[in-house]
Amino acid sequence: MSHNLPTGAQPTAADLDRPLYTPIKRRSFFMYAGATAGATALVLAGCSKDDNNSPGMVNVGSGDVGVLNYAYALEQLEADFYTQVRSGSYYTSLAAGSAEKLILDDLYYHEVIHREFLKAAITGAKATPIKALETVYPANTFSSRASVFGTAMAFEDLGVAAYNGAGQYISTAQYLFLAGKIVSVEARHAAIIRDLMSENSFVGNDVITLTSASNSSVSTNNAPTNSSLERAKSPAEVVAVANGFLKDGSKLDVSALR
Amino acid sequence: MNFFQIISEIEKVDPEVYDRLDSRRSVFKNMAGLGQKLSAAALPLAVGAIFNKAYGQTPANLTVVNVLNFALKLEYLESYFYNLRPTALFNTNTATSLNLIATDEANHVKFLRDTITAIGGTPIAVPATTEFDFTGSQGGKRAATFANYLTNAGTYLALAQSFEDTGVRAYKGAAPLTAVMANKTVLTAALNIHSVEARHASQLRAIRRALATASNPAPSLGIPVSPYSAAPKSWISGTDAGGASPSSSPISTSGIYGVGNDTGAATYGAGTSNGTMANVLFLAENNITQGGVALSGTTLPNTSSFPAEAFSEAFDEGLDVGTVAAIANNFSVSTTYFN
Numbered sequence: 001m002s003h004n005l006p007t008g009a010q011p012t013a014a015d016l017d018r019p020l021y022t023p024i025k026r027r028s029f030f031m032y033a034g035a036t037a038g039a040t041a042l043v044l045a046g047c048s049k050d051d052n053n054s055p056g057m058v059n060v061g062s063g064d065v066g067v068l069n070y071a072y073a074l075e076q077l078e079a080d081f082y083t084q085v086r087s088g089s090y091y092t093s094l095a096a097g098s099a100e101k102l103i104l105d106d107l108y109y110h111e112v113i114h115r116e117f118l119k120a121a122i123t124g125a126k127a128t129p130i131k132a133l134e135t136v137y138p139a140n141t142f143s144s145r146a147s148v149f150g151t152a153m154a155f156e157d158l159g160v161a162a163y164n165g166a167g168q169y170i171s172t173a174q175y176l177f178l179a180g181k182i183v184s185v186e187a188r189h190a191a192i193i194r195d196l197m198s199e200n201s202f203v204g205n206d207v208i209t210l211t212s213a214s215n216s217s218v219s220t221n222n223a224p225t226n227s228s229l230e231r232a233k234s235p236a237e238v239v240a241v242a243n244g245f246l247k248d249g250s251k252l253d254v255s256a257l258r
Numbered sequence: 259m260n261f262f263q264i265i266s267e268i269e270k271v272d273p274e275v276y277d278r279l280d281s282r283r284s285v286f287k288n289m290a291g292l293g294q295k296l297s298a299a300a301l302p303l304a305v306g307a308i309f310n311k312a313y314g315q316t317p318a319n320l321t322v323v324n325v326l327n328f329a330l331k332l333e334y335l336e337s338y339f340y341n342l343r344p345t346a347l348f349n350t351n352t353a354t355s356l357n358l359i360a361t362d363e364a365n366h367v368k369f370l371r372d373t374i375t376a377i378g379g380t381p382i383a384v385p386a387t388t389e390f391d392f393t394g395s396q397g398g399k400r401a402a403t404f405a406n407y408l409t410n411a412g413t414y415l416a417l418a419q420s421f422e423d424t425g426v427r428a429y430k431g432a433a434p435l436t437a438v439m440a441n442k443t444v445l446t447a448a449l450n451i452h453s454v455e456a457r458h459a460s461q462l463r464a465i466r467r468a469l470a471t472a473s474n475p476a477p478s479l480g481i482p483v484s485p486y487s488a489a490p491k492s493w494i495s496g497t498d499a500g501g502a503s504p505s506s507s508p509i510s511t512s513g514i515y516g517v518g519n520d521t522g523a524a525t526y527g528a529g530t531s532n533g534t535m536a537n538v539l540f541l542a543e544n545n546i547t548q549g550g551v552a553l554s555g556t557t558l559p560n561t562s563s564f565p566a567e568a569f570s571e572a573f574d575e576g577l578d579v580g581t582v583a584a585i586a587n588n589f590s591v592s593t594t595y596f597n
Contacts, residue, residue, distance in 0.1 A: 099479045106491065109561075109568035116558040117572075121549045164449040168442040173434035174537040178549055180430040180452065181573040185493055187456035188574075192464055192492040195478035200354045202461040203362060208454055210361075220446040224372075228365035229450035 056249050058130050060235075062256035064175050065127040067166050070235060071179065072118040072129055073252050074162055077242055078155050079115040080135045082108035085152075088142025100196065107152070107189055114182055121178070133250040149197050156190035157207050158241055159183070164232035165218045169257055187230075207231055321437035322444050323379030328579060329448070330370040331596055332428060334385050335586055336421050337363040339392055347411040349475045352465050356418075359458050366451055373447060390589050392417060394509045397591035403509040415466050416502035420511045422459035423494065423501070424577070424585055429455060431518070431576035434538050456574070460492040466502065467491075494574060495567045496544040509588045515543040518581040540578045544570045 060069040085091050085104055094101040122129040141147050163183035170176045191202035205211045208230055209223040216232055223229035235254035243251040340360035345353045371381040394403035407413045429452035432438060438445050467480025470489035483489040485499035500512030518540025546553045546569045553569040555562040561569075583596035590596060 097481070099481050102482065103492075106493070106568065106571065109564045110493070110572040112560055113553065113558060113564070113569060113572040116560060117548055117551060117553060120551045120558065124550060160453050164446065164453055167433070167449045168446055171439075173436070173439065174549065176439060177430070177434045177538045177576060180433050180449070180576065181548065183449070183453055184426050184430060184456035184574040185572060187453040188460035188493045191457040191460035192478060195461065195464065199351055199476055199478060200358065202355070202457050203358055203454065208362070208457075210365075218446065220442040221450065222443065223369065223447065223450065226365050227369040228362035228454055229369065229447060230453045232446060232450055 057251050057253040058133065058249075059253040059255075060130060060257060061127075062258075064170055064172050065122065065125060066254075066257050067170050067179070068118060068122050068125070068127070068175065069130045070166060070252075070254060070257060071163065071182070072115065072122060073133060074159055074238070074242060075111060075114040075118055076133045077135060077245055078159060079108075079111040080133075081137075081151065081155055081245075082111050084135075084137070084142055085148055088148065090143055090145055090148045103192060103196070104148075104152075107193075110185060110189070131250075133252075134247040135245055135250070136247050137245060146197075149193055153190065153193045153197055154241070156186055156193050158233070158238060159186040160190055161207070161216075161231055161233035162235070162238040164230050165216070165221070165234050165238070166257065168218075168220055203228070321435075322377065322441050323374055325432055325435060325438055325579075326370055326374050326379070326444065327382045328583075328596070329429065329432070329451070330367065330374070330382055331385070332425055332582070332586060333363055333366045333370060335390055335589060336425065337367050338385075338387055338390050339417065339421060340364075342392070342408065344408050344411075344414060347409070347414065351475055351477060352411075352468075355461055355465060355477065359418075359422075359461070362454060362458065366454075369447070369451075373444070377441075377444070385595070389591055389595055391591050392589055394588050396588070396593050399593070400508055403506045403588075404503075412466075412469060413503075415462060415469065416511070419459060419462040419466060419490070419502045420514055422455055422462055424514050424582060425455040426452060426459055426574060427514070427518075427577035428579070428582040430574065431538075431540060431578050431582070434576075463490045463492045491571070493571045494543045495571050497542055513581075513585055517542040518575075518577040520578070538576070540581065541575050543575050545573070545575055546570050548573055 058073070060066050060073060082104065086108055091101070091104055094104075119129045137151070138147075141151055160183055163179050163186065167176060167179060170179060190207070194201040194204070203210075209225065209227045211225065213225045213227075214221050214223040214229065214231055217234040217237055218232045221229075221232045223231075235257045239252040239254050246252065337360070340356060340363055343353075343356045343360060345356065348356065374381045388397075391397050392407055393405050395401060395405075404413050404417055407417055429448055433445060433448055433452070438448060461477065464477035464480055467482055467489045468475065468477040469480075470483065471480050480489065482491040484495075486495050487499040487501060487504055490498055490502070494515060497512065497515040500510060501515050503509075503511045520539055541547075551557065553572075554566075555564055586596040587593055
């Protein structure tokens, strides 16, 4: 576990031996107690998935600032997406004053405001915002209705699930409140975008627990079948999707958010 | 089964798990005993027993139960309202929307009851349907503001949007309570209901837009029309000129979008404290100062061309429990059900 090994290092022969020569913390000791062989325990200890080093990745950090930077990263992605939507061929073909155009305009405004606000809030908290992320999208993402709204839907649903899953990592009430102020607007976005894709899909089993229970990796998320709770996602689940839209060097490392 | 991974995962949300597992700290003895005496098949049962011992005796957090019971009352209000939905007034799309929302609210009622029981609390008694008067007359004690809600689609939808927007503000306002934040399972559940209420609110607003442009049966393609009280956006723009029915009397919906009460916000009902809530202010929906940052096209980069209303739309606001109770009591025959 991270208590024993230098962060980010893969275990070497020397590392595997070292805990035996140093005073063993109680919690580390617990890890060894039930194992069949000391060597097995040491390998387990060295293989925690949280210890992966991530060269070239953007680490959002930990604690309240980590959550704020995580949110800032996702808002960067959404804001960039809608910015590019507005110069893409599908949007520019829309009639002025059409429902779709008005909606895409508002979503663009809201997400850019979220991005710029979070950057200001992180700076205001005497912390350092992550860098500006570089995005990448599949070819023709901005040229068809299906891909514009399909991608928007994926981002909005992901944003809601991300905020809901990360709320438990916030320790300061006012930051939790701020996250709540943003996430309900994201949910409003998600509902209308989903209906533009398919009328009356504003809720559905893919995003709330209806015909199946929550199977999220969010350990506090245990909603059963027919409970109609949002399917929150853990930071690891979220970046598994988000990193697909981020260039090398901009991909997110959220391993410290827990 | 990787037992150590499970312990590690629990430790992330409960740093005291090791102490809970064995407060006497004779960890080695217990774990060694497990490994030696139990077959692999019996291990899951033994692990279950450990966790029952660790968590089963935790005293019920009555404060969290109070908050959940208040949420449960609101869910009953919504659920009973949707149970009365006059489907025949609506086109197929809208009727389907209302069916979906009705299902969700009934599910929320059951989930909250089960959750309260699971953490050792007692859910409130199931309210009689006669506790709620959706006309707003409180059982004939005053004029009926929404007398035609079962025969007029616009009135019914105005009430529905009002209940959903109130619900979003209520859950948002309760999440930062110390007692809620301290129980991560309850917090995550509350957040996961909060966003579903916001999805509902968005949909009902879209339906109201579509009704305003009557030729369009597809809610998503309705056009919002400023000042949005009749044909609203899917999100709250400023105070939406008072919401769905701002000039009705004696109940105006404007309070739903107005300022809350920061004094004693962590207290509701008969003075039951729900903990503290530092640095949380219940401002009106047209608020544009967030986290001490005054939002405008001049203070935020890359937003100079944005319409002024976008800065309030981008954030929903929370409400304190007392203000929510006052709003909801407008539909209580006893006039005090939500206290």
